[in-house]
Amino acid sequence: MDINFVIEKFLLVTILFAISLLIAMYSTYAERKVAAFLQDRLGPDRAGPFGILQPLADGVKMFMKEEIIPANASKWLFMVGPGLAMLCACIGTAVIPWGQDLTIDGRVIPLQVTDINVGVLYLFGVVSLGVYGVMIGGWASNNKYSLLSAIRAASQNISYEVAMGLSIIALLLMTNTLSLREIVEQQHGWHWNVLYQPLGFIIFMVCSFAETNRAPFDLPECETELIGGYHTEYSSMKLGFYLFAEYINMFVSSAVMATLYFGGYNYPGMDWVATQVGPI
Known part of the structure; x- marks a missing residue:
């Protein structure tokens, strides 16, 4: 196997993972700021200017928190649940094309971890597997509220x-x-699929809200009934994994919508940009 190929894929996976975490972190910041604006509050403003370092502070706090495992919980499954949810959220980025191929010193580097001919089916399979992380976590907690929330989440997602x-x-x-x-390449210029399938896009977008448990589809995390949802018994980075997985799923869902309906990286004017920049 070509060592350069291995290095390229390793760097691409590392960069995608870092970007996914960064977007997930600052999605929490944006959500809190927007909620504060709607409720006439300031929101997070202590860590850094305008509170932009608040996600980093939250991450450090989660690392420093005590890790508690309930006495009657299934300990092994209790630890597997968050990891499975996080893994399924991250590997969804593998088949998304993030840009045109780069040419560096005559070597073509695709900005896609793997280009499989069943990429759409792969994404649906990965999303389906993420439900198991939620179900395992809710069941292994030995908490009736967590279990009820996990059942709600599974039934809603399915x-x-x-x-x-x-x-x-x-x-x-x-x-x-x-x-x-290939779907991206067929949307060259202004031939976006959303212009031909507007109803399909609307349905897909609504279902994406439901898949990521965003309002008004936040039934699994209905705090007024279920305390904190399926991760009620979790603390420290296990709780962080569930939260990160949720926001990474939002990022992946947005990327998939852009890929399927808005031409992905192949937006109008990209040919001119590529001509001006040329190969690196």
């Missing part, structure tokens, strides 16, 4: 996956491929 899958069938028939890169 239900909306059906509608999400049906929403893109027309798009897949139109593009005649399951490869995300």
